[in-house]
Amino acid sequence: MLDRLPVVIEPLGFAERGKRLVGALKVSEFIRLSGELLDNSGVVEIDFSFDKEGRLAIVSGEIKANLNLQCQSCLGQFVLSINRQFKLGLVSSMEQADRLASDCEPLILNNKKISLNELVEDELLLALPDFPRHEYECSEMSKGKELEVNNDEQQQMNSNNPFSVLAELKNTGD
Ligand SMILES: [Zn+2]
Structure with missing residues:
Protein backbone atom coordinates (compact mmCIF):
# COMPACT_ATOMS: atom_id res chain seq x y z
CA MET A 1 0.00 0.00 0.00
CA LEU A 128 0.22 22.60 12.23
CA PRO A 129 -0.52 24.98 15.09
CA ASP A 130 1.52 28.21 15.31
CA PHE A 131 2.53 27.32 18.86
CA PRO A 132 2.53 23.55 19.23
CA ARG A 133 2.22 22.56 22.89
CA HIS A 134 0.89 19.88 25.17
CA GLU A 135 -2.81 20.08 25.89
CA TYR A 136 -2.18 19.70 29.62
CA GLU A 137 -0.34 22.20 31.82
CA CYS A 138 3.12 20.80 31.11
CA SER A 139 4.69 24.18 31.87
CA GLU A 140 4.04 23.77 35.63
CA MET A 141 6.90 21.27 35.74
CA SER A 142 9.40 23.50 33.97
CA LYS A 143 8.26 26.48 36.08
CA GLY A 144 9.52 24.63 39.13
CA LYS A 145 12.91 24.25 37.49
CA GLU A 146 13.04 27.87 36.51
CA LEU A 147 12.68 29.00 40.14
CA GLU A 148 15.95 27.30 40.96
CA VAL A 149 18.07 29.30 38.52
CA ASN A 150 19.61 32.62 39.54
CA ASN A 151 18.22 35.96 38.45
CA ASP A 152 20.53 36.58 35.49
CA GLU A 153 19.68 33.28 33.93
CA GLN A 154 16.04 33.80 34.64
CA GLN A 155 16.00 37.10 32.79
CA GLN A 156 17.54 35.42 29.78
CA MET A 157 14.95 32.71 29.85
CA ASN A 158 12.15 35.25 30.06
CA SER A 159 13.41 37.15 27.06
CA ASN A 160 13.28 34.11 24.84
CA ASN A 161 9.87 33.14 25.92
CA PRO A 162 8.02 29.95 26.64
CA PHE A 163 5.67 31.39 29.26
CA SER A 164 4.98 34.71 27.60
CA VAL A 165 3.84 32.80 24.53
CA LEU A 166 1.57 30.66 26.65
CA ALA A 167 0.14 33.75 28.35
CA GLU A 168 -0.63 35.31 25.00
CA LEU A 169 -2.43 32.20 23.85
CA LYS A 170 -4.56 32.19 26.98
CA ASN A 171 -5.45 35.85 26.51
CA THR A 172 -6.68 35.34 22.99
CA GLY A 173 -8.84 32.49 24.20
CA ASP A 174 -7.21 30.03 21.83
ZN1 LIG B 1 4.89 20.63 27.03
Whole structure:
Protein backbone atom coordinates (compact mmCIF):
# COMPACT_ATOMS: atom_id res chain seq x y z
CA MET A 1 0.00 0.00 0.00
CA LEU A 2 2.90 2.35 0.77
CA ASP A 3 4.24 2.50 -2.79
CA ARG A 4 1.05 2.42 -4.84
CA LEU A 5 0.36 6.14 -4.78
CA PRO A 6 1.49 8.07 -7.86
CA VAL A 7 4.26 10.64 -7.40
CA VAL A 8 2.71 12.99 -9.94
CA ILE A 9 -1.03 13.45 -10.33
CA GLU A 10 -3.20 15.07 -12.97
CA PRO A 11 -6.03 16.58 -10.93
CA LEU A 12 -8.26 17.70 -13.81
CA GLY A 13 -8.03 14.35 -15.57
CA PHE A 14 -8.63 12.57 -12.28
CA ALA A 15 -11.73 14.72 -11.67
CA GLU A 16 -13.14 13.81 -15.09
CA ARG A 17 -12.77 10.15 -14.23
CA GLY A 18 -13.94 10.46 -10.61
CA LYS A 19 -10.71 8.94 -9.37
CA ARG A 20 -9.97 8.11 -5.75
CA LEU A 21 -6.53 7.84 -4.16
CA VAL A 22 -6.15 5.93 -0.91
CA GLY A 23 -2.82 5.09 0.63
CA ALA A 24 0.00 6.20 2.85
CA LEU A 25 3.18 8.21 2.46
CA LYS A 26 6.18 8.26 4.79
CA VAL A 27 6.46 11.37 6.95
CA SER A 28 10.18 11.44 6.11
CA GLU A 29 9.32 12.10 2.43
CA PHE A 30 8.03 15.55 3.37
CA ILE A 31 11.15 17.71 3.53
CA ARG A 32 9.58 21.01 4.59
CA LEU A 33 7.37 19.31 7.16
CA SER A 34 10.27 17.30 8.58
CA GLY A 35 12.00 20.60 9.42
CA GLU A 36 9.14 21.35 11.83
CA LEU A 37 9.29 17.99 13.58
CA LEU A 38 11.41 16.48 16.33
CA ASP A 39 11.22 13.11 14.66
CA ASN A 40 9.90 12.28 11.20
CA SER A 41 9.03 8.63 11.69
CA GLY A 42 5.57 7.31 10.84
CA VAL A 43 3.23 7.63 7.90
CA VAL A 44 0.61 10.00 6.53
CA GLU A 45 -2.60 8.32 5.45
CA ILE A 46 -4.58 9.93 2.67
CA ASP A 47 -8.00 9.35 1.15
CA PHE A 48 -8.59 11.75 -1.74
CA SER A 49 -11.56 11.92 -4.12
CA PHE A 50 -11.44 13.81 -7.41
CA ASP A 51 -14.78 14.93 -8.70
CA LYS A 52 -16.75 17.59 -10.56
CA GLU A 53 -19.32 20.00 -9.16
CA GLY A 54 -20.90 21.47 -12.26
CA ARG A 55 -17.93 22.65 -14.29
CA LEU A 56 -15.65 22.95 -11.30
CA ALA A 57 -13.15 20.19 -10.65
CA ILE A 58 -12.60 19.51 -6.98
CA VAL A 59 -10.42 17.34 -4.81
CA SER A 60 -11.66 16.54 -1.35
CA GLY A 61 -10.81 14.06 1.33
CA GLU A 62 -8.85 13.60 4.48
CA ILE A 63 -5.30 13.38 5.70
CA LYS A 64 -4.38 11.55 8.90
CA ALA A 65 -1.04 11.55 10.65
CA ASN A 66 0.54 11.45 14.07
CA LEU A 67 3.35 14.00 14.02
CA ASN A 68 6.12 14.30 16.60
CA LEU A 69 6.39 17.97 17.46
CA GLN A 70 8.34 19.90 20.07
CA CYS A 71 6.17 21.50 22.73
CA GLN A 72 6.82 25.26 22.82
CA SER A 73 6.02 25.39 26.53
CA CYS A 74 8.25 22.68 27.98
CA LEU A 75 10.38 21.86 24.89
CA GLY A 76 9.47 18.19 25.32
CA GLN A 77 8.10 15.98 22.60
CA PHE A 78 4.43 15.56 21.99
CA VAL A 79 2.38 13.80 19.39
CA LEU A 80 -0.10 15.84 17.39
CA SER A 81 -2.86 13.77 15.84
CA ILE A 82 -3.94 15.34 12.60
CA ASN A 83 -7.20 14.41 10.97
CA ARG A 84 -7.67 17.09 8.37
CA GLN A 85 -10.70 17.20 6.09
CA PHE A 86 -10.37 19.45 3.11
CA LYS A 87 -12.01 20.46 -0.12
CA LEU A 88 -10.11 22.25 -2.87
CA GLY A 89 -11.52 23.80 -6.01
CA LEU A 90 -9.15 23.49 -8.96
CA VAL A 91 -8.79 26.87 -10.62
CA SER A 92 -6.36 28.50 -13.00
CA SER A 93 -6.44 32.11 -11.80
CA MET A 94 -6.99 34.31 -8.75
CA GLU A 95 -10.22 35.60 -10.36
CA GLN A 96 -11.60 32.07 -10.49
CA ALA A 97 -10.39 31.47 -6.94
CA ASP A 98 -12.41 34.48 -5.72
CA ARG A 99 -15.59 33.02 -7.18
CA LEU A 100 -15.38 29.72 -5.30
CA ALA A 101 -18.04 28.79 -2.76
CA SER A 102 -17.02 29.41 0.83
CA ASP A 103 -16.72 25.71 1.69
CA CYS A 104 -13.99 25.34 -0.89
CA GLU A 105 -10.37 26.51 -0.78
CA PRO A 106 -8.67 27.30 -4.09
CA LEU A 107 -5.90 25.21 -5.55
CA ILE A 108 -4.41 27.25 -8.36
CA LEU A 109 -3.04 24.95 -11.02
CA ASN A 110 -0.13 26.29 -13.02
CA ASN A 111 0.52 22.93 -14.61
CA LYS A 112 -1.65 20.02 -15.66
CA LYS A 113 0.41 17.72 -13.47
CA ILE A 114 1.31 18.39 -9.87
CA SER A 115 3.24 16.60 -7.16
CA LEU A 116 1.04 14.58 -4.81
CA ASN A 117 3.68 15.02 -2.13
CA GLU A 118 3.47 18.83 -2.34
CA LEU A 119 -0.30 18.82 -2.25
CA VAL A 120 -0.34 16.67 0.89
CA GLU A 121 2.52 18.59 2.50
CA ASP A 122 0.79 21.95 1.98
CA GLU A 123 -2.29 20.63 3.77
CA LEU A 124 -0.20 19.19 6.62
CA LEU A 125 1.66 22.47 7.11
CA LEU A 126 -1.68 24.28 7.29
CA ALA A 127 -2.78 21.84 9.99
CA LEU A 128 0.22 22.60 12.23
CA PRO A 129 -0.52 24.98 15.09
CA ASP A 130 1.52 28.21 15.31
CA PHE A 131 2.53 27.32 18.86
CA PRO A 132 2.53 23.55 19.23
CA ARG A 133 2.22 22.56 22.89
CA HIS A 134 0.89 19.88 25.17
CA GLU A 135 -2.81 20.08 25.89
CA TYR A 136 -2.18 19.70 29.62
CA GLU A 137 -0.34 22.20 31.82
CA CYS A 138 3.12 20.80 31.11
CA SER A 139 4.69 24.18 31.87
CA GLU A 140 4.04 23.77 35.63
CA MET A 141 6.90 21.27 35.74
CA SER A 142 9.40 23.50 33.97
CA LYS A 143 8.26 26.48 36.08
CA GLY A 144 9.52 24.63 39.13
CA LYS A 145 12.91 24.25 37.49
CA GLU A 146 13.04 27.87 36.51
CA LEU A 147 12.68 29.00 40.14
CA GLU A 148 15.95 27.30 40.96
CA VAL A 149 18.07 29.30 38.52
CA ASN A 150 19.61 32.62 39.54
CA ASN A 151 18.22 35.96 38.45
CA ASP A 152 20.53 36.58 35.49
CA GLU A 153 19.68 33.28 33.93
CA GLN A 154 16.04 33.80 34.64
CA GLN A 155 16.00 37.10 32.79
CA GLN A 156 17.54 35.42 29.78
CA MET A 157 14.95 32.71 29.85
CA ASN A 158 12.15 35.25 30.06
CA SER A 159 13.41 37.15 27.06
CA ASN A 160 13.28 34.11 24.84
CA ASN A 161 9.87 33.14 25.92
CA PRO A 162 8.02 29.95 26.64
CA PHE A 163 5.67 31.39 29.26
CA SER A 164 4.98 34.71 27.60
CA VAL A 165 3.84 32.80 24.53
CA LEU A 166 1.57 30.66 26.65
CA ALA A 167 0.14 33.75 28.35
CA GLU A 168 -0.63 35.31 25.00
CA LEU A 169 -2.43 32.20 23.85
CA LYS A 170 -4.56 32.19 26.98
CA ASN A 171 -5.45 35.85 26.51
CA THR A 172 -6.68 35.34 22.99
CA GLY A 173 -8.84 32.49 24.20
CA ASP A 174 -7.21 30.03 21.83
ZN1 LIG B 1 4.89 20.63 27.03
